[in-house]
Amino acid sequence: MPDNPNQPTPRSLSGLPIDGLYSPDQLAASGFDPAADLGEPGQFPFTRGAYPNMYRGRLWTRRQIAGFGTAAATNERYRFLLDHGQTGLSTDFDHPTLTGYDSDHELAEGEVGRLGVAIDSAADMDELFDGIPLEQASVSLTINHPAIVLLGMFLSVAEKRGTPWPALRGTVQNDSLKEFHGQKTFALPPGPALKLTTDVVEFCTRHVPNWYTISISGYHTREAGSDAVQELAFTIAQGMAYVESAMKRGLPVDSFAPRLSHFFGVHNDFFEEIAKFRAARRMWARIMRDRYGATRSESMRMRFHTQTLGSTLVRQDPLNNILRGGLQALAAVLGGTQSLHVSGYDEAYDIPSEEAMRISLATQMILANESGVSATPDPLGGSAYLETLTTQLEEAAHAYIARIDDMGNGSMLDGMLEAVSNGYIESEIAQASYRYQQRVETGDYTIVGVNDEYRDDAASSGSLELFEFDQGEEDRQIARLTQVRRSRSEADAAQAIRRIVKTARDDANLLPAIIPAVAAGVTEGEIMGALRDEWGEYVDPGVF
Ligand code: 3HC
Ligand code: 5AD
Numbered sequence: 001m002p003d004n005p006n007q008p009t010p011r012s013l014s015g016l017p018i019d020g021l022y023s024p025d026q027l028a029a030s031g032f033d034p035a036a037d038l039g040e041p042g043q044f045p046f047t048r049g050a051y052p053n054m055y056r057g058r059l060w061t062r063r064q065i066a067g068f069g070t071a072a073a074t075n076e077r078y079r080f081l082l083d084h085g086q087t088g089l090s091t092d093f094d095h096p097t098l099t100g101y102d103s104d105h106e107l108a109e110g111e112v113g114r115l116g117v118a119i120d121s122a123a124d125m126d127e128l129f130d131g132i133p134l135e136q137a138s139v140s141l142t143i144n145h146p147a148i149v150l151l152g153m154f155l156s157v158a159e160k161r162g163t164p165w166p167a168l169r170g171t172v173q174n175d176s177l178k179e180f181h182g183q184k185t186f187a188l189p190p191g192p193a194l195k196l197t198t199d200v201v202e203f204c205t206r207h208v209p210n211w212y213t214i215s216i217s218g219y220h221t222r223e224a225g226s227d228a229v230q231e232l233a234f235t236i237a238q239g240m241a242y243v244e245s246a247m248k249r250g251l252p253v254d255s256f257a258p259r260l261s262h263f264f265g266v267h268n269d270f271f272e273e274i275a276k277f278r279a280a281r282r283m284w285a286r287i288m289r290d291r292y293g294a295t296r297s298e299s300m301r302m303r304f305h306t307q308t309l310g311s312t313l314v315r316q317d318p319l320n321n322i323l324r325g326g327l328q329a330l331a332a333v334l335g336g337t338q339s340l341h342v343s344g345y346d347e348a349y350d351i352p353s354e355e356a357m358r359i360s361l362a363t364q365m366i367l368a369n370e371s372g373v374s375a376t377p378d379p380l381g382g383s384a385y386l387e388t389l390t391t392q393l394e395e396a397a398h399a400y401i402a403r404i405d406d407m408g409n410g411s412m413l414d415g416m417l418e419a420v421s422n423g424y425i426e427s428e429i430a431q432a433s434y435r436y437q438q439r440v441e442t443g444d445y446t447i448v449g450v451n452d453e454y455r456d457d458a459a460s461s462g463s464l465e466l467f468e469f470d471q472g473e474e475d476r477q478i479a480r481l482t483q484v485r486r487s488r489s490e491a492d493a494a495q496a497i498r499r500i501v502k503t504a505r506d507d508a509n510l511l512p513a514i515i516p517a518v519a520a521g522v523t524e525g526e527i528m529g530a531l532r533d534e535w536g537e538y539v540d541p542g543v544f
Contacts, residue, residue, distance in 0.1 A: 008444045013269035014227035015435070016392055022384035032387055037282070041377040045285040047278050047390065048378035049336040050303050055374035061138060061339040062364045063305065064357050067092030067116035069473040070480065071127035074117040078132065080354055085361040088339060090140040091128070092116035093150070100146045100187035100528030103477045112474040115351060120477070120525065121484045122518040125153040126160070134163045139170035140215070140305070145187035147174035148196045149524050152514035155208065171212035171261055174200050177238045177416055181425040182220030184540070187528055190420050192535040196510065198245045203511040205256045212261040214242055215305065222265035223311050225433025228276045229393060233400035234425055235262065236283055240412035243292055248413070253292045257299035265309040266328040273328070274380060275389035277335025280304070283394055305339040306332035313347040317449040317456065318464060321345035326363050333373055334380055340364060346464050353467045423543030430543070481523065488521030496520050497530050504534050
């Protein structure tokens with residue numbers, strides 16, 4: 001029978017054409033070289049995985065996000081997650097914290113603790129990890145332009161608890177560039193933001209050697225509407241800019257590259273997503289070795305966290321989101337992720353309830369224990385279809401990277417700063433987002449229960465027990481903050497801020513000035529405010 005003319009021509013979600021059949025002969029004839037393109041798991045170019053035996057050695061980390069209200073409320077959620085199968089921690093901060101304002105700032109009103117935890121001071125950070133031994137926990141802090149301040153608080157808490165910094169294992173997102181086209185919680189202009197990112201890399205390389213200094217993120221780019229190719233390309237391009245920035249500081253590439261980490265979203269197109277992860281590892285390995293002269297295998301080995309994309313989850317028939325999350329998580333595992341968050345099935349309504357997170361953890365444990373997919377590394381490796389897609393994604397992503405490289409005349413650092421400020425990245429994402437929405441609205445891409453004939457408007461959140469925000473949290477947090485300010489020495493605080501300003505003017509690394517400041521009770525908003533006064537605020541050019 002010929003292909004059904006009433007069905008759309010199969011294309012991947014990023015628009016790659018899909019053939020009627022893929023065969024090993026065709027793959028061999030395409031120039032695919034198993035030794036150079038595939039290799040062994042745990043070895044260059046890492047297409048088949050970061051480690052030789054992958055999940056046989058250690059399962060991926062189950063790392064569901066937590067963050068709402070005060071530090072105490074989030075600490076309680078951590079404990080709930082740990083009691084239900086969580087093996088790593090991940091913290092989301094509220095909007096004021098993400099953008100560098102204290103909870104009592106007028107811009108913070110109504111947002112304190114609403115979509116993440118409110119952290120103003122080192123005392124809050126201490127309470128966040130109350131009862132959690134820092135040297136045993138693998139912690140992720142999702143913070144970007146103020147990353148240096150929040151990491152400073154974390155390091156200060158460790159110091160106070162007597163935990164040596166080399167014993168700390170964790171990740172700070174610290175991916176300043178993607179804020180301009182992805183998440184948009186920026187606090188500073190691109191140049192100063194990149195300086196702070198690089199300060200963190202430099203300081204940790206010397207003093208916190210097991211810390212992942214940047215989680216180079218594609219997740220937010222994808223959430224902003226990019227397709228898989230753009231997610232891959234812009235994430236790798238950001239990473240290249242960070243590598244160049246650190247090398248420009250005089251750090252040898254092999255000193256810091258092993259502690260760069262990545263973060264991707266995972267969408268619905270099962271094979272394209274698996275191919276994306278495999279292509280990402282191969283591209284990073286080749287770029288690190290061939291362009292930046294890395295010699296240590298660990299510098300070329302990409303390790304990454306994955307989150308199933310919240311934007312794929314819908315309000316209609318919300319229980320169906322459990323299956324969507326399960327399939328996306330399966331793609332992430334088949335793609336070799338090191339760490340995973342499965343978004344809650346109630347995602348389209350609010351931040352997740354306890355019940356939604358319990359099911360997300362169970363989803364991960366069913367995959368790990370019941371499905372058999374973790375039994376052997378890269379079980380789909382060698383599939384003609386998957387290998388073809390992997391190569392196609394790599395090539396398409398390289399075309400974007402070459403374009404950005406040209407904008408910087410061969411410097412990705414300059415190219416990325418240019419592509420951010422001239423709106424190139426944002427406009428490419430906007431076009432992909434428009435293409436996707438067109439496919440949904442014309443019915444070329446079906447989302448079950450949303451744009452098909454089986455839409456059931458009666459099936460809604462009726463039976464869901466959604467997260468309930470405690471409206472008293474904002475007042476409690478402001479009272480805590482007032483107490484911190486009252487109990488500190490104002491003279492010490494003022495002196496610590498003056499030191500920060502001087503260090504910024506001298507263009508020296510800011511972490512050595514920030515750590516004693518937060519220990520003296522200086523708040524995040526005060527530090528970021530001082531830096532904003534020095535460097536100015538970023539005004540979004542509003543590209544679309
Ligand atoms: N063989 C040998 N060793 C192995 C192994 C194997 N098969 N598997 C694992 N290991 C070892 C590793 O080498 C590592 O040891 P090392 O540190 O000495 O090298 C150890 O076991 C732990 O394994 P991983 O490092 O692979 O796993 P982690 O979970 O510790 O780290 C990561 C994963 C991706 C590298 C890290 O950066 C991370 O945890 N990232 C999480 C980021 C995150 O949670 N982000 C969420 C952001 S949410 C967001 O932005 C959305 C929004 O809020 C808007
Ligand atoms: N708690 C849990 N998950 C969160 N996310 C964002 N904030 C929180 C939070 N406070 C997740 C959601 C969202 C994505 C950007 O990150 O899945 O879609």
